[in-house]
Amino acid sequence: SQTIHQWPATLVQPVGSPLSLECTVEGTSNPNLYWYRQAAGRGLQLLFYSVGIGQISSEVPQNLSASRPQDRQFILSSKKLLLSDSGFYLCAWSVRLAGGLQETQYFGPGTRLLVL
Amino acid sequence: AQTVTQSQPEMSVQEAETVTLSCTYDTSESNYYLFWYKQPPSRQMILVIRQEAYKQQNATENRFSVNFQKAAKSFSLKISDSQLGDTAMYFCAFMKLLMDSNYQLIWGAGTKLIIKP
Numbered sequence: 001s002q003t004i005h006q007w008p009a010t011l012v013q014p015v016g017s018p019l020s021l022e023c024t025v026e027g028t029s030n031p032n033l034y035w036y037r038q039a040a041g042r043g044l045q046l047l048f049y050s051v052g053i054g055q056i057s058s059e060v061p062q063n064l065s066a067s068r069p070q071d072r073q074f075i076l077s078s079k080k081l082l083l084s085d086s087g088f089y090l091c092a093w094s095v096r097l098a099g100g101l102q103e104t105q106y107f108g109p110g111t112r113l114l115v116l
Numbered sequence: 117a118q119t120v121t122q123s124q125p126e127m128s129v130q131e132a133e134t135v136t137l138s139c140t141y142d143t144s145e146s147n148y149y150l151f152w153y154k155q156p157p158s159r160q161m162i163l164v165i166r167q168e169a170y171k172q173q174n175a176t177e178n179r180f181s182v183n184f185q186k187a188a189k190s191f192s193l194k195i196s197d198s199q200l201g202d203t204a205m206y207f208c209a210f211m212k213l214l215m216d217s218n219y220q221l222i223w224g225a226g227t228k229l230i231i232k233p
Binding site: 032038041042043044046049051057059088090092094103104105106107109110112 | 151153159160163166207219221223224226
């Protein structure tokens, strides 16, 4: 079965410091990968998605970047964190099956980021 | 632009009761997917149920079922025999096709459901 891991689970960082959040998927090949941010009590905002190694698409301009160095690894980064980067970050994966529109997304446990 | 609206910010019911969460969406597409996700206090996002727009039959998963009204663009979630473990935020989501043939989920704001003992 497929599993998705995220670490760290919780992170407290000072403003201006760098960031690296990691997401890995097991039990599947060539997944689509996604990074979301969720503000407290709100829905999810898509930040980045990737359909393959080295292929990153950004949905909103921001202080963050993403990379996919390996098939099942997705990294969210920042060179200098802002207070507004605080939130809950969720990684998700999906597989598009042959025959059309089938792409349920499955989520990792998330990372709580607090920027002080 | 596609939007998803959940008009109930919070609901509260007694254990074992049935509760219905509402969701409406706006799209001009004819084929799409709709989802309900559950987010308990642990904040893990868990898929509850999925509905394909081309299927007339409403999806069911054990105690969870949907009432999908395509013409009305309505996608409500019914939870029967509610349990304390059903306490969570519930999000409705619509699958949108992107320019590069990838897909994006458009999310509602969520409904906080509290099951009381």
